[in-house]
Amino acid sequence: MQHIYLHETIKPFPFHLSINTAEMTNITIHSTAIVDEGAQIGEGSRIWHWVHICGGARVGKGVSLGQNVFVGNNVVIADHCKIQNNVSVYDNVTLEEGVFCGPSMVFTNVYNPRSLIERKCEYRNTLVKKGATLGANCTIVCGVTIGEYAFIGAGAVINKDVKPYALMVGIPAKQIGWMSEYGEQIPLPIKGQGDFICPHTGSHYELNIDTLKISDANNYD
Numbered sequence: 001m002q003h004i005y006l007h008e009t010i011k012p013f014p015f016h017l018s019i020n021t022a023e024m025t026n027i028t029i030h031s032t033a034i035v036d037e038g039a040q041i042g043e044g045s046r047i048w049h050w051v052h053i054c055g056g057a058r059v060g061k062g063v064s065l066g067q068n069v070f071v072g073n074n075v076v077i078a079d080h081c082k083i084q085n086n087v088s089v090y091d092n093v094t095l096e097e098g099v100f101c102g103p104s105m106v107f108t109n110v111y112n113p114r115s116l117i118e119r120k121c122e123y124r125n126t127l128v129k130k131g132a133t134l135g136a137n138c139t140i141v142c143g144v145t146i147g148e149y150a151f152i153g154a155g156a157v158i159n160k161d162v163k164p165y166a167l168m169v170g171i172p173a174k175q176i177g178w179m180s181e182y183g184e185q186i187p188l189p190i191k192g193q194g195d196f197i198c199p200h201t202g203s204h205y206e207l208n209i210d211t212l213k214i215s216d217a218n219n220y221d
């Protein structure tokens with residue numbers, strides 16, 4: 001507890017905090033946040049106003065949880081994810097390293113909810129792979145996998161698996177292109193053959209039919 005830095009404007013913790021301290025270094029937790037007993041939070045993470053983290057949650061290192069974020073029990077948020085304001089990360093959602101969740105985007109975990117029918121045993125898993133971006137106000141219908149570095153445009157509704165590097169927009173979302181790890185559209189068709197070298201990173205992308213991969217050939221010349 002002594003290792004947790006309070007935001008400078010804030011009073012002492014008014015909330016219940018009982019966390020194994022081995023990992024609890026350089027963590028910022030705003031005093032309005034609620035961190036339930038048992039929650040794991042990695043080094044360097046920042047937990048802002050009105051966040052609630054449930055006791056079973058595992059939050060990695062260098063994670064940022066913006067204002068009013070909720071993190072459920074059966075949730076993994078890997079290192080260096082950024083979760084913007086007003087996002088609820090419900091049970092059965094897993095975010096791999098470096099995922100960006102835009103403000104007010106929505107996860108779900110029950111596919112066909114009814115208030116009068118209990119469906120807690122029917123949660124569907126959502127997996128968001130490394131480096132993906134989920135744009136502001138998009139919705140992820142549960143049961144899908146979003147590939148590495150995929151980019152979901154603002155307001156999109158995802159109801160199917162998304163390929164790595166795919167740029168998806170609309171309702172329901174359709175692929176309109178490919179997005180680089182740097183975060184810019186790659187000038188290649190959705191299907192076909194082709195190559196692209198990112199001018200920012202030097203990474204070499206290869207399109208083969210309908211799959212885009214980054215090759216090891218960063219020294220391609």
Ligand SMILES: CC(C)(COP(=O)(O)OP(=O)(O)OC[C@H]1O[C@@H](n2cnc3c(N)ncnc32)[C@H](O)[C@@H]1OP(=O)(O)O)[C@@H](O)C(=O)NCCC(=O)NCCS
Nearest residue numbers: 102103134135136137152153154155156169170176184185
């Ligand atoms: C996808 C995005 C990055 C734009 O990428 P881009 O490569 O510049 O793409 P363009 O603006 O050239 O758009 C390509 C086409 O897709 C459409 N499009 C782009 N974003 C869209 C979206 N979110 N929803 C629907 N259509 C969209 C454009 O209107 C355009 O259509 P057109 O060819 O018929 O004119 C941007 O629109 C976006 O959604 N960013 C997310 C912002 C966000 O959520 N930030 C959160 C942190 S604040």
